[in-house]
Amino acid sequence: MNLTADPATAAPSRTAPALVVEGLTKRFGTRTAFENVSFSVNHGEVFGFLGPNGAGKTTTVRTLGTLIAPTSGHATVAGLPLIPQNGVEIRRRIAIMPEAPGLYLRLSVAENLSYFAGLYELTDGPARIERALRAVNLLDRADELCRSLSKGLRQRVGLARALLSDPTVLFLDEPTSGLDPVAAGTVHDLIDALRNRGVTIFLTTHRLAEAERLCDRVAIMNTTLRLVGTPDELREQLFSKRLEIRTREPLADPERVLAGLAGVESWHRADDGAYVLAVADPGLVAPDAARALVAAGADVLSLSPSQYSLEDVYLRLIDTDVEAQNR
Protein backbone atom coordinates (compact mmCIF):
# COMPACT_ATOMS: atom_id res chain seq x y z
CA MET A 1 0.00 0.00 0.00
CA ASN A 2 1.36 3.42 -0.97
CA LEU A 3 0.88 5.52 2.12
CA THR A 4 2.52 8.58 0.67
CA ALA A 5 0.20 9.12 -2.30
CA ASP A 6 -0.01 12.78 -3.24
CA PRO A 7 -3.69 13.77 -2.98
CA ALA A 8 -3.28 16.24 -5.82
CA THR A 9 -2.32 13.47 -8.23
CA ALA A 10 -4.59 10.76 -6.86
CA ALA A 11 -7.99 11.62 -8.37
CA PRO A 12 -10.79 9.25 -7.33
CA SER A 13 -10.64 6.23 -9.60
CA ARG A 14 -13.89 4.67 -10.81
CA THR A 15 -12.30 1.23 -11.13
CA ALA A 16 -10.50 0.91 -7.78
CA PRO A 17 -12.77 0.09 -4.82
CA ALA A 18 -14.35 3.11 -3.12
CA LEU A 19 -13.33 1.77 0.30
CA VAL A 20 -10.71 -0.78 1.29
CA VAL A 21 -10.40 -1.69 4.95
CA GLU A 22 -7.59 -4.00 6.09
CA GLY A 23 -7.27 -5.25 9.65
CA LEU A 24 -8.67 -2.02 11.09
CA THR A 25 -8.98 -1.76 14.90
CA LYS A 26 -10.20 1.05 17.14
CA ARG A 27 -9.82 0.97 20.91
CA PHE A 28 -10.83 3.61 23.43
CA GLY A 29 -8.49 2.83 26.32
CA THR A 30 -9.26 -0.76 27.23
CA ARG A 31 -12.60 -0.78 25.36
CA THR A 32 -12.50 -2.22 21.86
CA ALA A 33 -15.00 -0.55 19.53
CA PHE A 34 -14.09 -2.80 16.58
CA GLU A 35 -11.24 -5.17 15.90
CA ASN A 36 -9.35 -6.49 12.88
CA VAL A 37 -12.08 -5.50 10.42
CA SER A 38 -11.43 -6.06 6.69
CA PHE A 39 -13.76 -5.50 3.73
CA SER A 40 -13.97 -3.49 0.56
CA VAL A 41 -16.79 -1.56 -1.09
CA ASN A 42 -17.05 -1.13 -4.86
CA HIS A 43 -17.80 2.14 -6.59
CA GLY A 44 -21.51 2.76 -6.97
CA GLU A 45 -22.38 0.05 -4.47
CA VAL A 46 -24.87 0.44 -1.62
CA PHE A 47 -23.11 -1.36 1.21
CA GLY A 48 -25.08 -2.14 4.36
CA PHE A 49 -23.35 -2.18 7.73
CA LEU A 50 -25.44 -4.07 10.26
CA GLY A 51 -24.95 -5.05 13.86
CA PRO A 52 -26.43 -4.76 17.35
CA ASN A 53 -26.08 -1.70 19.58
CA GLY A 54 -22.47 -1.12 20.48
CA ALA A 55 -21.17 -3.31 17.62
CA GLY A 56 -18.83 -0.57 16.41
CA LYS A 57 -20.75 0.69 13.38
CA THR A 58 -20.75 4.41 14.16
CA THR A 59 -17.12 4.25 15.30
CA THR A 60 -16.22 2.61 11.97
CA VAL A 61 -17.99 5.42 10.10
CA ARG A 62 -16.24 8.06 12.21
CA THR A 63 -12.90 6.38 11.61
CA LEU A 64 -13.33 6.05 7.85
CA GLY A 65 -14.67 9.60 7.80
CA THR A 66 -11.37 10.84 9.33
CA LEU A 67 -13.10 12.13 12.47
CA ILE A 68 -11.07 9.79 14.71
CA ALA A 69 -7.85 7.89 14.05
CA PRO A 70 -7.74 4.08 14.00
CA THR A 71 -5.63 2.32 16.61
CA SER A 72 -4.13 -0.02 13.99
CA GLY A 73 -4.71 -1.36 10.50
CA HIS A 74 -5.05 0.32 7.11
CA ALA A 75 -7.80 1.74 4.96
CA THR A 76 -8.22 3.53 1.66
CA VAL A 77 -11.12 5.95 1.44
CA ALA A 78 -12.27 7.34 -1.94
CA GLY A 79 -8.92 6.36 -3.42
CA LEU A 80 -6.71 7.81 -0.69
CA PRO A 81 -4.85 6.06 2.13
CA LEU A 82 -6.42 6.90 5.48
CA ILE A 83 -3.56 8.83 7.04
CA PRO A 84 -3.62 12.24 8.72
CA GLN A 85 -1.90 13.98 5.77
CA ASN A 86 -4.82 12.95 3.50
CA GLY A 87 -7.56 14.02 5.92
CA VAL A 88 -8.55 17.25 4.17
CA GLU A 89 -8.67 15.69 0.69
CA ILE A 90 -10.58 12.63 1.93
CA ARG A 91 -13.14 14.93 3.56
CA ARG A 92 -13.55 16.73 0.21
CA ARG A 93 -14.46 13.45 -1.47
CA ILE A 94 -16.84 12.01 1.11
CA ALA A 95 -19.78 13.12 3.22
CA ILE A 96 -21.22 11.77 6.44
CA MET A 97 -24.83 12.09 7.41
CA PRO A 98 -25.04 11.33 11.13
CA GLU A 99 -28.18 9.96 12.75
CA ALA A 100 -29.15 13.48 13.90
CA PRO A 101 -28.90 15.81 10.90
CA GLY A 102 -27.33 18.66 12.93
CA LEU A 103 -29.31 21.61 11.56
CA TYR A 104 -29.90 25.05 13.02
CA LEU A 105 -33.60 24.95 13.75
CA ARG A 106 -34.00 28.75 13.86
CA LEU A 107 -32.61 29.07 10.33
CA SER A 108 -34.47 28.25 7.14
CA VAL A 109 -33.59 25.26 4.98
CA ALA A 110 -31.72 27.45 2.49
CA GLU A 111 -29.95 29.40 5.26
CA ASN A 112 -28.75 26.15 6.82
CA LEU A 113 -27.39 24.90 3.51
CA SER A 114 -25.83 28.26 2.76
CA TYR A 115 -24.11 28.20 6.16
CA PHE A 116 -22.70 24.73 5.56
CA ALA A 117 -21.66 25.56 1.98
CA GLY A 118 -19.63 28.43 3.47
CA LEU A 119 -18.17 26.16 6.13
CA TYR A 120 -17.09 23.65 3.48
CA GLU A 121 -15.61 26.56 1.47
CA LEU A 122 -17.65 25.65 -1.60
CA THR A 123 -17.28 28.31 -4.26
CA ASP A 124 -20.47 27.82 -6.26
CA GLY A 125 -22.72 27.66 -3.18
CA PRO A 126 -26.11 28.76 -4.65
CA ALA A 127 -25.89 26.29 -7.57
CA ARG A 128 -24.91 23.45 -5.24
CA ILE A 129 -27.70 24.29 -2.81
CA GLU A 130 -30.23 24.21 -5.62
CA ARG A 131 -28.89 20.87 -6.88
CA ALA A 132 -28.92 19.37 -3.39
CA LEU A 133 -32.46 20.59 -2.67
CA ARG A 134 -33.65 19.25 -6.01
CA ALA A 135 -32.02 15.87 -5.25
CA VAL A 136 -34.08 15.54 -2.07
CA ASN A 137 -37.25 17.08 -3.58
CA LEU A 138 -37.25 20.07 -1.24
CA LEU A 139 -36.80 23.02 -3.59
CA ASP A 140 -40.24 24.34 -2.68
CA ARG A 141 -39.47 24.24 1.08
CA ALA A 142 -36.22 26.24 0.88
CA ASP A 143 -37.57 29.23 2.82
CA GLU A 144 -39.21 27.31 5.65
CA LEU A 145 -37.65 27.31 9.10
CA CYS A 146 -36.14 23.92 9.96
CA ARG A 147 -37.95 24.16 13.30
CA SER A 148 -41.29 23.84 11.50
CA LEU A 149 -40.30 20.73 9.51
CA SER A 150 -41.24 17.16 10.42
CA LYS A 151 -38.47 14.75 11.39
CA GLY A 152 -38.67 13.13 7.96
CA LEU A 153 -38.21 16.44 6.16
CA ARG A 154 -35.34 17.43 8.48
CA GLN A 155 -33.68 14.16 7.59
CA ARG A 156 -33.99 15.08 3.93
CA VAL A 157 -32.43 18.50 4.62
CA GLY A 158 -29.62 16.60 6.38
CA LEU A 159 -29.18 14.54 3.24
CA ALA A 160 -29.11 17.71 1.13
CA ARG A 161 -26.41 19.04 3.45
CA ALA A 162 -24.38 15.86 2.90
CA LEU A 163 -24.82 16.19 -0.87
CA LEU A 164 -23.55 19.79 -1.02
CA SER A 165 -19.97 18.68 -1.56
CA ASP A 166 -20.93 16.23 -4.33
CA PRO A 167 -19.37 13.28 -2.47
CA THR A 168 -18.19 10.14 -4.25
CA VAL A 169 -18.70 8.19 -1.03
CA LEU A 170 -21.63 8.96 1.23
CA PHE A 171 -21.84 7.55 4.77
CA LEU A 172 -25.40 7.38 6.06
CA ASP A 173 -25.66 6.52 9.76
CA GLU A 174 -29.16 5.18 10.45
CA PRO A 175 -30.81 7.63 8.04
CA THR A 176 -34.35 6.40 8.72
CA SER A 177 -34.11 6.03 12.48
CA GLY A 178 -37.39 7.25 14.02
CA LEU A 179 -39.08 7.91 10.68
CA ASP A 180 -42.55 6.61 9.86
CA PRO A 181 -42.79 4.07 6.99
CA VAL A 182 -43.78 6.69 4.40
CA ALA A 183 -40.97 9.11 5.35
CA ALA A 184 -38.53 6.16 5.47
CA GLY A 185 -39.73 5.06 2.02
CA THR A 186 -38.97 8.55 0.66
CA VAL A 187 -35.41 8.31 2.03
CA HIS A 188 -35.11 4.85 0.42
CA ASP A 189 -36.13 6.31 -2.95
CA LEU A 190 -33.54 9.08 -2.54
CA ILE A 191 -30.84 6.49 -1.77
CA ASP A 192 -31.86 4.57 -4.89
CA ALA A 193 -31.59 7.75 -6.94
CA LEU A 194 -28.10 8.44 -5.54
CA ARG A 195 -27.04 4.90 -6.39
CA ASN A 196 -28.23 5.49 -9.95
CA ARG A 197 -26.02 8.58 -10.08
CA GLY A 198 -23.01 6.41 -9.16
CA VAL A 199 -22.59 7.57 -5.55
CA THR A 200 -21.13 4.87 -3.30
CA ILE A 201 -23.26 4.55 -0.19
CA PHE A 202 -22.16 3.11 3.14
CA LEU A 203 -25.35 2.60 5.11
CA THR A 204 -25.58 1.65 8.76
CA THR A 205 -29.04 0.60 9.82
CA HIS A 206 -30.99 -1.48 12.30
CA ARG A 207 -33.79 -1.92 9.79
CA LEU A 208 -33.08 -5.24 8.17
CA ALA A 209 -35.87 -4.96 5.62
CA GLU A 210 -34.33 -1.63 4.58
CA ALA A 211 -30.93 -3.29 4.10
CA GLU A 212 -32.55 -6.13 2.16
CA ARG A 213 -34.33 -3.68 -0.13
CA LEU A 214 -31.45 -1.25 -0.72
CA CYS A 215 -28.10 -2.97 -0.33
CA ASP A 216 -26.06 -4.75 -2.96
CA ARG A 217 -24.00 -6.32 -0.18
CA VAL A 218 -24.12 -6.22 3.58
CA ALA A 219 -21.63 -6.75 6.37
CA ILE A 220 -22.76 -8.00 9.75
CA MET A 221 -20.59 -6.62 12.55
CA ASN A 222 -20.30 -7.44 16.19
CA THR A 223 -17.01 -5.79 17.15
CA THR A 224 -15.42 -8.14 14.63
CA LEU A 225 -16.78 -8.59 11.12
CA ARG A 226 -18.95 -11.70 11.19
CA LEU A 227 -20.12 -12.04 7.57
CA VAL A 228 -20.05 -10.06 4.36
CA GLY A 229 -21.81 -10.75 1.05
CA THR A 230 -25.01 -10.27 -0.87
CA PRO A 231 -28.15 -11.09 1.13
CA ASP A 232 -28.53 -14.24 -1.04
CA GLU A 233 -24.95 -15.33 -0.33
CA LEU A 234 -25.46 -14.90 3.41
CA ARG A 235 -28.69 -16.93 3.27
CA GLU A 236 -26.86 -19.71 1.44
CA GLN A 237 -24.02 -19.69 3.94
CA LEU A 238 -26.25 -19.97 6.98
CA PHE A 239 -29.24 -21.98 5.88
CA SER A 240 -29.58 -25.22 3.97
CA LYS A 241 -32.14 -25.13 1.17
CA ARG A 242 -35.61 -26.32 1.98
CA LEU A 243 -38.82 -27.09 0.20
CA GLU A 244 -42.01 -26.48 2.14
CA ILE A 245 -45.16 -28.46 1.33
CA ARG A 246 -48.67 -27.82 2.62
CA THR A 247 -51.49 -30.30 2.11
CA ARG A 248 -55.17 -30.01 2.98
CA GLU A 249 -55.03 -33.13 5.21
CA PRO A 250 -51.97 -34.76 6.84
CA LEU A 251 -50.35 -37.43 4.65
CA ALA A 252 -51.23 -41.00 5.65
CA ASP A 253 -47.65 -42.23 5.17
CA PRO A 254 -45.33 -39.21 4.69
CA GLU A 255 -42.15 -41.27 5.08
CA ARG A 256 -43.08 -43.41 2.06
CA VAL A 257 -43.96 -40.38 -0.11
CA LEU A 258 -41.22 -37.94 0.89
CA ALA A 259 -38.16 -39.97 1.87
CA GLY A 260 -38.21 -41.87 -1.44
CA LEU A 261 -37.87 -38.71 -3.55
CA ALA A 262 -34.54 -38.21 -5.32
CA GLY A 263 -32.62 -35.22 -3.93
CA VAL A 264 -34.33 -35.18 -0.51
CA GLU A 265 -31.76 -35.31 2.29
CA SER A 266 -34.23 -35.39 5.17
CA TRP A 267 -37.72 -34.19 6.06
CA HIS A 268 -39.70 -33.20 9.14
CA ARG A 269 -43.14 -31.86 9.96
CA ALA A 270 -43.14 -28.26 11.22
CA ASP A 271 -45.32 -27.09 14.12
CA ASP A 272 -47.70 -25.39 11.69
CA GLY A 273 -48.27 -28.69 9.84
CA ALA A 274 -46.04 -28.02 6.81
CA TYR A 275 -43.75 -30.79 5.56
CA VAL A 276 -40.24 -29.35 5.35
CA LEU A 277 -37.76 -31.12 3.07
CA ALA A 278 -34.00 -30.46 3.21
CA VAL A 279 -32.89 -30.53 -0.42
CA ALA A 280 -29.88 -29.56 -2.49
CA ASP A 281 -31.97 -27.93 -5.23
CA PRO A 282 -35.64 -27.09 -4.55
CA GLY A 283 -36.26 -26.46 -8.28
CA LEU A 284 -35.28 -30.05 -9.16
CA VAL A 285 -37.18 -31.75 -6.36
CA ALA A 286 -40.43 -29.72 -6.59
CA PRO A 287 -41.91 -31.36 -9.76
CA ASP A 288 -41.19 -34.91 -8.50
CA ALA A 289 -42.63 -34.02 -5.09
CA ALA A 290 -45.82 -32.66 -6.71
CA ARG A 291 -46.28 -35.85 -8.76
CA ALA A 292 -45.63 -38.12 -5.75
CA LEU A 293 -48.07 -36.18 -3.58
CA VAL A 294 -50.84 -36.29 -6.19
CA ALA A 295 -50.21 -40.03 -6.73
CA ALA A 296 -50.59 -40.51 -2.96
CA GLY A 297 -53.99 -38.82 -3.15
CA ALA A 298 -52.94 -35.63 -1.32
CA ASP A 299 -54.57 -32.25 -1.99
CA VAL A 300 -51.53 -29.99 -2.35
CA LEU A 301 -52.16 -26.44 -1.13
CA SER A 302 -48.66 -25.09 -1.74
CA LEU A 303 -45.18 -26.24 -2.53
CA SER A 304 -42.43 -23.64 -2.34
CA PRO A 305 -38.77 -23.12 -1.39
CA SER A 306 -38.45 -21.70 2.15
CA GLN A 307 -37.73 -17.99 2.08
CA TYR A 308 -35.25 -16.70 4.63
CA SER A 309 -35.10 -12.98 5.19
CA LEU A 310 -32.00 -10.99 6.02
CA GLU A 311 -33.54 -10.74 9.48
CA ASP A 312 -33.40 -14.57 9.78
CA VAL A 313 -29.72 -14.43 8.80
CA TYR A 314 -28.99 -11.63 11.26
CA LEU A 315 -30.82 -13.28 14.14
CA ARG A 316 -29.13 -16.62 13.56
CA LEU A 317 -25.74 -14.88 13.75
CA ILE A 318 -26.36 -12.36 16.50
CA ASP A 319 -29.01 -13.91 18.74
CA THR A 320 -26.58 -16.52 20.01
CA ASP A 321 -24.07 -13.83 20.88
CA VAL A 322 -24.30 -13.36 24.64
CA GLU A 323 -22.00 -10.35 24.52
CA ALA A 324 -24.37 -8.48 22.21
CA GLN A 325 -27.33 -9.07 24.51
CA ASN A 326 -25.49 -7.52 27.45
CA ARG A 327 -24.36 -4.37 25.71
Ligand code: ATP
Ligand atom coordinates in the same frame (compact mmCIF):
# COMPACT_ATOMS: atom_id res chain seq x y z
P1 ATP B 1 -25.50 1.72 17.95
O1 ATP B 1 -26.17 0.78 17.01
O2 ATP B 1 -26.08 1.65 19.34
O3 ATP B 1 -25.41 3.13 17.44
P2 ATP B 1 -22.75 1.16 17.19
O4 ATP B 1 -22.66 -0.17 16.51
O5 ATP B 1 -22.76 2.35 16.34
O6 ATP B 1 -24.00 1.16 18.18
P3 ATP B 1 -20.51 2.38 18.47
O7 ATP B 1 -21.23 3.65 18.83
O8 ATP B 1 -19.54 2.44 17.36
O9 ATP B 1 -21.55 1.21 18.23
O10 ATP B 1 -19.78 1.89 19.81
C1 ATP B 1 -18.93 0.75 19.82
C2 ATP B 1 -18.30 0.64 21.20
O11 ATP B 1 -17.35 1.66 21.36
C3 ATP B 1 -19.30 0.74 22.34
O12 ATP B 1 -18.89 -0.14 23.35
C4 ATP B 1 -19.14 2.20 22.79
O13 ATP B 1 -19.46 2.33 24.14
C5 ATP B 1 -17.65 2.44 22.53
N1 ATP B 1 -17.37 3.84 22.24
C6 ATP B 1 -17.81 4.55 21.18
N2 ATP B 1 -17.34 5.81 21.21
C7 ATP B 1 -16.58 5.90 22.34
C8 ATP B 1 -15.79 6.94 22.95
N3 ATP B 1 -15.69 8.15 22.39
N4 ATP B 1 -15.16 6.66 24.09
C9 ATP B 1 -15.24 5.42 24.66
N5 ATP B 1 -15.95 4.40 24.14
C10 ATP B 1 -16.60 4.63 23.01
